[in-house]
């Protein structure tokens with residue numbers, strides 16, 4: 445009997461436990477991707493990027509003589525229909541850990557099992573599943589460092605090889621055409637502007653992993669803080685879509701560590717930050733949309749995502765070069781350097797006293813590496829209301845940060861055209877990318893600061909003072 449492989453955020457062939465299990469069943473394997481609510485509600489950039497990934501996954505499967513079947517609808521309805529059409533006896537998938545996916549997958553699993561279909565979920569998106577890491581007194585880690593110490597010496601199984609062949613059915617079920625899904629509809633700038641910055645698919649991700657762990661990882665400890673330097677792996681977009689597995693990254697990082705790369709341990713720690721974010725989301729799903737520390741609901745945030753100062757932040761026109769460079773980088777490339785993410789998030793939540801959810805939503809719209817768990821943890825960390833967060837009273841100063849981490853202004857010159865005699869192509873590309881209605885022109889004067897940095901800091905601290913959280 446055929447086995448259906450329900451693909452979601454695991455768009456790779458190697459180190460794919462669900463795929464291996466499906467192949468072991470002996471019958472044909474039918475890989476399917478379902479455009480459901482979770483896809484329909486994606487922001488413009490992550491949806492566009494997912495479309496690229498699906499096209500690449502389709503090609504990779506075809507390279508193995510297989511195919512990617514694409515269907516739209518409620519997953520249970522779609523899977524039931526496929527079972528009926530193909531006579532499949534089993535459905536396999538890789539687990540996800542956000543509340544909506546958990547609820548959906550439970551419903552699918554129990555309904556299919558009731559109907560006699562062997563529905564099985566597998567690990568793969570994480571190295572350590574959330575229920576396998578506990579503090580000494582029980583319960584999950586709310587602080588990162590002890591979690592790192594708890595897992596750093598754990599055995600992480602070696603990545604699985606891609607199956608040599610994927611058994612195919614005699615008759616393939618019908619598939620939608622990817623073009624008809626219009627994954628780029630909300631992403632006018634996608635093909636023309638963002639595309640060159642994406643590394644799409646498993647092969648590209650593996651190549652980057654080898655390049656990074658054989659090179660820049662050595663200086664990662666220092667270079668990872670410099671937004672003007674290509675010092676990080678840039679694998680987040682691949683990890684977010686499962687084009688590469690965290691286990692593959694972990695083993696490559698460990699190899700570099702044993703070969704003496706001094707930055708390797710710091711990089712391995714970042715992979716565990718990703719796990720930490722997932723564990724927090726699994727155990728405290730309100731982290732996704734509510735203050736993790738509930739007492740923060742009393743804080744006087746501005747919640748208007750269309751307020752003029754918030755629009756200026758989104759459009760990279762705050763008059764603060766580090767902030768503006770970062771926001772423009774994200775709009776053009778779909779990525780933003782981690783140091784810059786911390787700066788723009790601190791600026792929005794502190795200098796502009798705007799609710800972190802406003803920033804979280806804009807990132808979810810613009811990031812091609814959008815990750816539900818990392819984004820939520822990152823915003824709550826920056827705002828001060830999250831677990832193991834930067835305290836609210838520690839307000840990043842974007843000017844001193846710039847002197848420290850972009851002393852030669854490589855990053856700001858790359859992204860800010862105004863006031864430069866010969867602006868770089870990247871800085872100009874921002875103006876070509878933005879909607880006309882934003883009314884931006886590279887000949888404009890660079891904006892004066894929205895708020896005086898010292899005053900903004902003072903205002904935030906005053907709002908915070910007297911609160912004991």
Ligand code: FAD
Pocket residue numbers: 668676677678679680681683684711714715716717718719721780781782783785786789807811813814815816818819820821822823826
């Ligand atoms: P590297 O430095 O090479 O690190 C390797 C991998 O470790 C990353 O690819 C990522 O998977 C993981 N990682 C690194 N830092 C973190 C972190 N702080 N938290 C969780 N995982 C981490 N990351 C996302 O993948 N998607 C998001 O939507 C996202 N939103 C963020 C929002 C804010 C406000 C902040 C402060 C951080 C956010 N991050 C997010 C975390 C981090 O900025 C990115 O993971 C990192 O910049 C990706 O670049 P890289 O792949 O070169 O990372």
